Amino acid sequence: MVSVTEIWRHPIKSHGRESLEAVALTAGKTMPWDRVWAVAHELSKADGTQWEPCVNFSNGAKAPALMAINARVDEAAGTITLRHPTRPDLTIDPDSEGAALIEWVRPLMPVDRAASARVLRVPGRGMTDTDYPSVSLGNIASHAELEDAMGQPLSKQRWRCNFWLEGVAPWDEFNWIGKSLRIGEAEVTVRERVKRCLATTTNPETGIRDADTLNTLNADYGHQDFCVYAEVTKSGRVASGDRAEVI
Numbered sequence: 381m382v383s384v385t386e387i388w389r390h391p392i393k394s395h396g397r398e399s400l401e402a403v404a405l406t407a408g409k410t411m412p413w414d415r416v417w418a419v420a421h422e423l424s425k426a427d428g429t430q431w432e433p434c435v436n437f438s439n440g441a442k443a444p445a446l447m448a449i450n451a452r453v454d455e456a457a458g459t460i461t462l463r464h465p466t467r468p469d470l471t472i473d474p475d476s477e478g479a480a481l482i483e484w485v486r487p488l489m490p491v492d493r494a495a496s497a498r499v500l501r502v503p504g505r506g507m508t509d510t511d512y513p514s515v516s517l518g519n520i521a522s523h524a525e526l527e528d529a530m531g532q533p534l535s536k537q538r539w540r541c542n543f544w545l546e547g548v549a550p551w552d553e554f555n556w557i558g559k560s561l562r563i564g565e566a567e568v569t570v571r572e573r574v575k576r577c578l579a580t581t582t583n584p585e586t587g588i589r590d591a592d593t594l595n596t597l598n599a600d601y602g603h604q605d606f607c608v609y610a611e612v613t614k615s616g617r618v619a620s621g622d623r624a625e626v627i
Contacts, residue, residue: 381547381623382545382546382547382548382624383545383547383621383622383623383624384543384545384563384618384619384620384622384623384624385520385544385545385546385621386399386543386544386620387399387400387401387402387542387543387544387619387620388400388537388540388541388542388543389411389413389414389453389542390415390540391413391414391415391416391417391451391453391474391483391609392416392417392418392419392451392460392462392474392481392499393415393418393419393434393437393439393461393507394418394419394437394438394439394440394446394579395438395446395449395451395462395469395481395617396449397426397449397450397537397540397584398451398452398453398465399580401619401620402617402618402619402620403617403618403619404616404618405515405522405566405568405612405615405617405618406612406615407612407613407614407615408611408612409482409505409513409581409612410506410508410513410514410515411506411515411542413453413455414508414514414515414542415506415507415508416474416501416506416507416515417474417499417501417507418436418437418498418499418500418501418507419437419438419481419482419485419497419498419499419512420436420437420438420496420497420498420499420500421436421437421438421493421495421496421497422494422495422497423494423495423561424436424447424497425426425435426500427500428500428501428502429502430502430563431453431502431505431507432507433509433511434509437507437594437607438485438489438493438494438496439579440459440540440578440579440582441577441578441579442490443485443488443489443552444578444579444580444582444587444588444589445464445488445491445587445588446485446488446537446581446587447582447583447584448464448465448466448582448583448584448587449462449463449464450463450464451460451463452457452611454592455563457473457474457475458475459471459473460472460473460474460613462481462483462484464488464587465585465586465587466487466488466587467484467487467488472485474499474501475499475501478498478499478500481496481497481499482497482498483528487588492511494496498594500570502538509574510571510572510609512571513611513612514609514610514611514612515543515568515609515611515612516539516540516541516542516543516574516589516607516608516609517540517541517542517543517544517545517553517556517570517606517608517610517612518539518541518543518545518606519544519545519548519550519551519552519607520536520544520545520546521546521548521549521550521552521616522534522548522550522553522606523539523606524550524551524591524599525551526597526606526616529596529600530591530593530596532591532593534591535584535585536619537581538578538580538581538582538583538591538593539574539580539606540578540579541607543563551601552573553572553607553608554605556570556608557570557573557608559626560613560627561610561624561625561627562621562623562624562625563618563624563627564616564617564618564619564622564624565617565618565622566612566614566615566617567612567614567615567627568611568612568613569611569613571609571610572608572609572610573582573603573605573606573607573608573609574605574606574607574608574609575604575605576594576597576604576605576606578592578594580593580606581593583600589601593600593606602613
């Protein structure tokens, strides 16, 4: 049986992750509180009026130290608490206290990269890496096989995935493209593979690059893909331990 083992959301794109026991998905929407905000850098033209690709934002591929941020959402208060091993905890409302976030991440940003400039959101959708509202699905067996190929343990949080599934053969998730899955009470249609970037080479506990994930994917598997993107097509609750199946 295929089942959900972990659920994660990332309230501020590339700036922290939070584990969940359950989530209510809505058809045509991103996961609630996932990538609601993004941090535009000083060269970005993003203004919050529409979706923009990830090159417009500060992210772990350009600033590996960002990968070590953890987040906690207070949904009632509308605030996010961020934690990093080298920074004091920060609690903010990103809509009104974006300047505090920019100042907090300043020591984490490489001096040779465009500096973080402003926090924004696009009304009605999360700032996913896809130009459509998406959730991402990861396969624990694929992750374990890649660990074996690299000869080192890897945190699954390198992949910044929303749902982790077990009970699937390694890489079989790529065969789901174009198919629909029932996950808990919800249904999703798998759209495409996730092509990976330098962010995955970074240890999410330390924010230091320590694993050549991209070279191993390319050399051993002939591609740079890990996890798949899907669209929510039927609303419903998904909890850790729920069954997942192709329908």
